[in-house]
Amino acid sequence: MKLFPSLRGLAATAIGCLLALSQAQAQGVDLLPSWNDGAAKARVVAFVKAVTEPGGKDFVPPAERIAVFDNDGTLWSEQPVYFQAMFVRDRVVALAPKNPAWKTKEPFASLIKGDLKAVAASGEKGLAALMAAAHAGMTTAEFDKSVSDWIATARHPKTGRLLTDMTFQPMKELLAYLRDNGFKTFIVSGGGIEFMRPWTERVYGITPEQVVGSSGGLKYELRDGKPVLVKLPSVVLNNDKEGKPVGIQRHIGRRPIAAFGNSDGDFEMLAWTTSAPGARLGMLIHHDDAEREFAYDRKSHVGKLDRGLNEAGTRGWSVVSMKDDWKAVFSAPN
Amino acid sequence: MKLFPSLRGLAATAIGCLLALSQAQAQGVDLLPSWNDGAAKARVVAFVKAVTEPGGKDFVPPAERIAVFDNDGTLWSEQPVYFQAMFVRDRVVALAPKNPAWKTKEPFASLIKGDLKAVAASGEKGLAALMAAAHAGMTTAEFDKSVSDWIATARHPKTGRLLTDMTFQPMKELLAYLRDNGFKTFIVSGGGIEFMRPWTERVYGITPEQVVGSSGGLKYELRDGKPVLVKLPSVVLNNDKEGKPVGIQRHIGRRPIAAFGNSDGDFEMLAWTTSAPGARLGMLIHHDDAEREFAYDRKSHVGKLDRGLNEAGTRGWSVVSMKDDWKAVFSAPN
Numbered sequence A, B: 001m002k003l004f005p006s007l008r009g010l011a012a013t014a015i016g017c018l019l020a021l022s023q024a025q026a027q028g029v030d031l032l033p034s035w036n037d038g039a040a041k042a043r044v045v046a047f048v049k050a051v052t053e054p055g056g057k058d059f060v061p062p063a064e065r066i067a068v069f070d071n072d073g074t075l076w077s078e079q080p081v082y083f084q085a086m087f088v089r090d091r092v093v094a095l096a097p098k099n100p101a102w103k104t105k106e107p108f109a110s111l112i113k114g115d116l117k118a119v120a121a122s123g124e125k126g127l128a129a130l131m132a133a134a135h136a137g138m139t140t141a142e143f144d145k146s147v148s149d150w151i152a153t154a155r156h157p158k159t160g161r162l163l164t165d166m167t168f169q170p171m172k173e174l175l176a177y178l179r180d181n182g183f184k185t186f187i188v189s190g191g192g193i194e195f196m197r198p199w200t201e202r203v204y205g206i207t208p209e210q211v212v213g214s215s216g217g218l219k220y221e222l223r224d225g226k227p228v229l230v231k232l233p234s235v236v237l238n239n240d241k242e243g244k245p246v247g248i249q250r251h252i253g254r255r256p257i258a259a260f261g262n263s264d265g266d267f268e269m270l271a272w273t274t275s276a277p278g279a280r281l282g283m284l285i286h287h288d289d290a291e292r293e294f295a296y297d298r299k300s301h302v303g304k305l306d307r308g309l310n311e312a313g314t315r316g317w318s319v320v321s322m323k324d325d326w327k328a329v330f331s332a333p334n
Helices: A007-025 A039-052 A083-098 A100-104 A108-112 A116-121 A123-135 A140-151 A169-180 A193-204 A243-251 A264-274 A307-315 B007-025 B039-052 B083-098 B100-104 B108-112 B116-121 B123-135 B140-151 B169-180 B193-204 B243-251 B264-274 B307-315
Strands: A066-069 A184-192 A211-223 A226-237 A258-261 A281-286 A318-321 B066-069 B184-192 B211-223 B226-237 B258-261 B281-286 B318-321
Touching: A039 A169, A039 A281, A039 A318, A066 A169, A083 A100, A083 A108, A083 A116, A083 A123, A083 A140, A100 A108, A108 A116, A123 A184, A123 A211, A123 A226, A140 A193, A140 A226, A169 A184, A169 A258, A184 A193, A184 A243, A193 A211, A211 A243, A211 B243, A226 A243, A226 B226, A226 B243, A226 B264, A243 A264, A243 B211, A243 B226, A258 A264, A264 A281, A264 A307, A264 B226, A281 A307, A307 A318, B039 B169, B039 B281, B039 B318, B066 B169, B083 B100, B083 B108, B083 B116, B083 B123, B083 B140, B100 B108, B108 B116, B123 B184, B123 B211, B123 B226, B140 B193, B140 B226, B169 B184, B169 B258, B184 B193, B184 B243, B193 B211, B211 B243, B226 B243, B243 B264, B258 B264, B264 B281, B264 B307, B281 B307, B307 B318
Parallel strands: A066 A184, A066 A258, A184 A211, A258 A281, A281 A318, B066 B184, B066 B258, B184 B211, B258 B281, B281 B318
Antiparallel strands: A211 A226, B211 B226
């Protein structure tokens, strides 16, 4: 009996490790090239050094190096509306012929007329409820395919870029940098968990089990004798604001040591992350670059950042200026 | 600015890889030494070879190598009652002085009198509800500590072993063997998620985020100005039977390619895992060793295995005989 079927796999892993090592040994390579030298970048690097240095007073074992990232406004743009709202609109329009009652039922009626503001006004919670209502009865496999098909061609109304090309290059470098240093990187978003999972691995290198999001009920049943999971209209997790620490505990079961957000919806996630002893990192991405992206904060109906700006200083959170701290904003087209 | 704080970490990883490689290269080392040579062991090895061989028709990329394990009766014993029932009894007895109403309220009254059968009869679902009721109002940190303290000394009523020494050595070898081959190993148990997480990393090498279990509601709030997560009496996931594929989708978001269970509570998990195309592995541990562990199946009130035995053959699932397939049962004392 051959007991070492994975010899080639192990060899490949060892070679991969050696390559990573030699790459890191090459002096002068900046692993965060899209970040300008400044306080934000220095803070990240100092934090990573503190928690990874063996024997250091702030050393954290790799299994406990949990970093959580909001998605909308933190890893990709969220203006003029959460991108998921565009998906919901397109899905509702596509499904409308089979659901004639929607023509007179709100918020479906407004949606079908193209009133995205009405969707946006209901927030991520309203979006999740709409998603659940619009997709109840679909199997998870059918829903996955509908997301994958849509995201492959969906473009931003202002920039014309693919939505997956509205992702932030500095944050992708940060994700990779943390993973290179033994961190596990999780998305913790108010967006729908099943809306994100079909593409986060390709776009961010984040596998489905490391995506936490608002979640609807599911039911196991047999269709044509085969097991399927069917989406229910119920909401089992509203993963926003106070819901984010709940989602983190439910899915990760361990308090993160680093958290990245951009709005007051991330306030409790950062508070939960940074209020335990030891080295902790809390960062808020401030959308202050109207030229390269969008500028909004205290008054915005999407991604409102008000309390976070007020309290970042006293809580020891860094505020990242997209304008000043980032050399580039969007990643190169995928 | 020093940009390579993790150089030593990377070096350690590379050295670890090389050690693993040289270990595997040493001819004749059996990575599953507690398994007798036979059909079950051969099936595992052939499956792992099939999904890890680059270019093979059944090759599965590492990110998709998801293996799920039931806990009670699959990774450790479950007789004479689920071990969690003993925890619940001890907790209820400890908390009883502060909850005088329990003296006349079922199932608390029976529990306080030591009637574990009454708890067992309510099944894993009843246990989860009892857990939730008994611990509502505690913070997750307080609950974690109560589990950790308890499991450090809790012993089995028949064998006198620590409960964590009632874990199965062949299954621990299997977990390690799969992980060495790029698999991610998850627990998917009807037991309480917060009951398992405090010790699964130490005992099985399974980190908290890879533990899926029955879950109660949580609420974020401030106590003495510090954020805490408080346990609620509600049940948000009954992770048993049809609930297991739901828990898998919610937490992992990807269909496993291998599933290991021991009772009809695992039937749907194995059906979900093995009913998709490609190489799949479904295994049922059969408790047929009264001498070294316990012998029970079709008639047992705990860990009943009836439909699984009937349908394993037609579904292509392997039935593992603890008596014939395992050289050893329990792991050496921790």
